[in-house]
Amino acid sequence: MNWFDKLLDWFSGFTEQWEKHGVKFTAYTTVAVLIGGIFELIPPFFLTKTAEPIAGTRPYNALELAGRDIYQREGCNNCHTQMVRPFKWEVDRFDPQHSYGKDGYSKAGEFVYDHPFLWGSKRTGPDLAHESQIQPSAEWHRTHLINPRDTAKGSIMPSYPWLFEESSSLDAKEIAAHMKGLRKIGVPYTDEDIASVASLTTGKTEGDALIAYLLKLGKDTAELSKNLQ
Amino acid sequence: MSSFEQKYNDGIVKGFLISALVWGIASMLVGVWIAFQMVYPELNIGPYFTFGRLRPLHTNAAIFGFALSIIFATGYHTVQRLCRVRIWSDKLANLHLALYNLSIILAAITLPLGLSQSKEYAELEWPLDLLIVIWFVIFIVNYFGTIFTREEKQLYVAIWFYIASWVTIPILFIVNNLSIPVSWIKSYSVYAGVYDANIQWWYGHNAVAFVLTTPFLGLMYYYLPKHIKQPIYSHRLSIIHFWSLIFIYIWAGPHHLLYSPLPDWLQTTGMVFSIMLWMPSWGGMLNGFLTLTQAKEKIKTDATLKMILVGITFYGMSTFEGPLLSIRSVSGLGHNTDWIIGHVHGGTLGWVGMMSFAAIYYLVPRIWNTNLYSEKLANFHFWVATLGILLYIVSMWVSGITEGSMWRAIDSTGALKYPNWVQITETLKPYRLFRGIGGGLYFIGLLTMIYNVIRTIRTSGNGFKEIDLRVGLKEAKA
Numbered sequence: 016m017n018w019f020d021k022l023l024d025w026f027s028g029f030t031e032q033w034e035k036h037g038v039k040f041t042a043y044t045t046v047a048v049l050i051g052g053i054f055e056l057i058p059p060f061f062l063t064k065t066a067e068p069i070a071g072t073r074p075y076n077a078l079e080l081a082g083r084d085i086y087q088r089e090g091c092n093n094c095h096t097q098m099v100r101p102f103k104w105e106v107d108r109f110d111p112q113h114s115y116g117k118d119g120y121s122k123a124g125e126f127v128y129d130h131p132f133l134w135g136s137k138r139t140g141p142d143l144a145h146e147s148q149i150q151p152s153a154e155w156h157r158t159h160l161i162n163p164r165d166t167a168k169g170s171i172m173p174s175y176p177w178l179f180e181e182s183s184s185l186d187a188k189e190i191a192a193h194m195k196g197l198r199k200i201g202v203p204y205t206d207e208d209i210a211s212v213a214s215l216t217t218g219k220t221e222g223d224a225l226i227a228y229l230l231k232l233g234k235d236t237a238e239l240s241k242n243l244q
Numbered sequence: 245m246s247s248f249e250q251k252y253n254d255g256i257v258k259g260f261l262i263s264a265l266v267w268g269i270a271s272m273l274v275g276v277w278i279a280f281q282m283v284y285p286e287l288n289i290g291p292y293f294t295f296g297r298l299r300p301l302h303t304n305a306a307i308f309g310f311a312l313s314i315i316f317a318t319g320y321h322t323v324q325r326l327c328r329v330r331i332w333s334d335k336l337a338n339l340h341l342a343l344y345n346l347s348i349i350l351a352a353i354t355l356p357l358g359l360s361q362s363k364e365y366a367e368l369e370w371p372l373d374l375l376i377v378i379w380f381v382i383f384i385v386n387y388f389g390t391i392f393t394r395e396e397k398q399l400y401v402a403i404w405f406y407i408a409s410w411v412t413i414p415i416l417f418i419v420n421n422l423s424i425p426v427s428w429i430k431s432y433s434v435y436a437g438v439y440d441a442n443i444q445w446w447y448g449h450n451a452v453a454f455v456l457t458t459p460f461l462g463l464m465y466y467y468l469p470k471h472i473k474q475p476i477y478s479h480r481l482s483i484i485h486f487w488s489l490i491f492i493y494i495w496a497g498p499h500h501l502l503y504s505p506l507p508d509w510l511q512t513t514g515m516v517f518s519i520m521l522w523m524p525s526w527g528g529m530l531n532g533f534l535t536l537t538q539a540k541e542k543i544k545t546d547a548t549l550k551m552i553l554v555g556i557t558f559y560g561m562s563t564f565e566g567p568l569l570s571i572r573s574v575s576g577l578g579h580n581t582d583w584i585i586g587h588v589h590g591g592t593l594g595w596v597g598m599m600s601f602a603a604i605y606y607l608v609p610r611i612w613n614t615n616l617y618s619e620k621l622a623n624f625h626f627w628v629a630t631l632g633i634l635l636y637i638v639s640m641w642v643s644g645i646t647e648g649s650m651w652r653a654i655d656s657t658g659a660l661k662y663p664n665w666v667q668i669t670e671t672l673k674p675y676r677l678f679r680g681i682g683g684g685l686y687f688i689g690l691l692t693m694i695y696n697v698i699r700t701i702r703t704s705g706n707g708f709k710e711i712d713l714r715v716g717l718k719e720a721k722a
């Protein structure tokens with residue numbers, strides 16, 4: 016182990032000098048922590064595979080976007096994931112109809128309009144990445160959101176009856192502002208998309224929007240897959 | 245003692261210690277509440293107190309309320325002693341304390357209101373993020389001001405760990421929180437999809453590294469040798485494990501995204517560095533343990549030392565479990581399950597919590613110049629907290645592995661054995677109940693400590709006497 020001791024001597028010869036110089040020490044510490052970050056954060060920006068939308072992936076319309084905001088506000092991502100891993104048991108569970116062809120796991124190109132991503136990290140309830148294909152009934156979702164125990168006895172999900180009350184109606188102006196903001200950071204919303212906010216959201220509640228969002232999840236990819244087949 | 249009071253600003257340490265107690269109660273009370281929500285859904289009181297809104301409140305109050313208060317209290321206390329000068333500016337310190345608490349109060353209000361960016365441990369909306377940047381800059385100026393006016397030339401190892409934290413936290417925080425505001429209460433991350441996930445977990449994992457690990461190692465390197473009156477076991481080990489820890493930790497984030505659409509090379513890099521991270525982590529643990537063994541007979545009688553012992557043990561355990569979980573095949577089973585919740589709480593309740601309590605028991609009598617009201621209650625706190633942690637972690641291990649196994653179970657025809665999700669939920673119920681009870685015990689320990697601290701502060705100014713409890717015991721026997 017003589018060489019190891021020599022290596023340590025050599026290394027601590029440097030660092031012991033830095034320990035007396037606050038500026039030097041801080042500068043070298045900064046360099047040490049920056050290297051890994053730069054290496055991991057910069058290259059993915061230039062890899063087209065992580066950047067290009069899958070053909071057929073389109074941005075959320077006004078109602079779906081409003082629903083996505085509700086999803087974030089209620090913290091649904093604390094219990095539901097939106098990322099199916101490439102395991103047979105995971106694909107079988109979250110793609111029972113094989114709507115996504117042979118490989119029903121999540122692809123990078125499906126998430127390009129997701130600011131922020133909502134993959135989640137804990138699966139207390141089922142994954143929702145393909146919810147449009149697993150449970151396509153809006154009425155079922157309404158009953159489930161108002162009281163989850165009515166559709167799934169033993170569920171531990173909170174009830175969200177107030178989302179469907181009149182006080183929870185949507186504000187078209189707010190949604191238009193959100194779309195304009197997203198356009199600034201690269202979501203390709205057209206002027207027509209923004210003009211359609213009022214017609215899509217008038218008379219709708221937050222609950223309706225949330226259901227529209229859930230029924231959008233996985234829809235584009237499933238349709239693409241059907242066309243290919 | 246009076247000359248010390250003039251030399252060092254201990255008022256700011258008091259301020260942050262009290263903040264820690266207040267945010268400790270808030271975070272752990274909410275923690276116990278949401279633990280029971282996982283068993284009794286009727287405890288969700290909508291719209292403000294559902295699991296989805298309370299869970300970020302719990303994590304933010306625990307990490308940024310409790311842990312950061314401890315970090316700032318010990319940071320201000322140690323930097324003045326190790327530099328042998330008063331903190332550079334008392335006014336900036338007070339401003340830091342005030343703005344910091346304002347931001348946590350606003351967090352405690354806005355999170356139940358549902359104002360959330362929904363990125364884990366970065367949920368706060370942009371005006372609060374800006375407020376946080378402001379007080380952090382104020383703090384950093386003051387801290388480095390103190391270092392640059394120091395009278396002690398050598399920077400002791402505890403300060404290295406604090407410096408690494410102050411440098412890295414702002415980098416992580418600013419890069420991850422870049423967002424475009426669309427109103428005062430709503431913003432969207434400038435990154436999308438896979439990029440956003442990559443940056444979020446670079447941030448998320450390094451919040452564990454540079455908020456919940458390095459400052460607490462700094463704390464250990466100061467208070468452990470001070471308390472046992474023996475030097476740290478090996479200075480050279482300190483050097484090696486400090487530089488390798490801060491260099492390697494930053495790479496480990498992608499292990500949160502194994503089997504995701506993140507580029508494969510990135511996932512593998514994250515995994516490899518996570519496994520490498522085991523060595524510097526255990527370097528820190530060993531340095532702590534070997535220092536402790538120099539005073540091993542003291543451990544029997546001293547609750548503070550027992551807490552440090554259990555804290556270091558859990559640090560070693562969590563930093564072994566972490567690399568294990570970052571191996572692809574293990575992640576395949578553990579990811580998204582209760583196992584991860586157990587793993588995180590081994591680190592937070594065991595390492596961060598116990599080291600924090602040890603620092604509080606060390607600091608309170610000294611800063612308020614009196615003696616601890618009751619050593620017996622401190623001892624009770626130690627045992628009830630340790631029991632609570634064990635119940636919590638063991639139940640989450642069983643729950644998580646059961647959960648992961650039930651998801652992947654396939655019968656002889658190749659079909660899922662448990663297609664009905666609720667069946668899995670019902671199976672996990674008893675374990676989740678035990679988790680709540682474990683958390684409850686830990687909370688009782690915290691309340692005991694707070695009672696003890698309040699009774700101690702009431703006798704403030706009685707004069708601090710260092711008692712070797714072993715001698716006290718021998719006298720009692722004789």
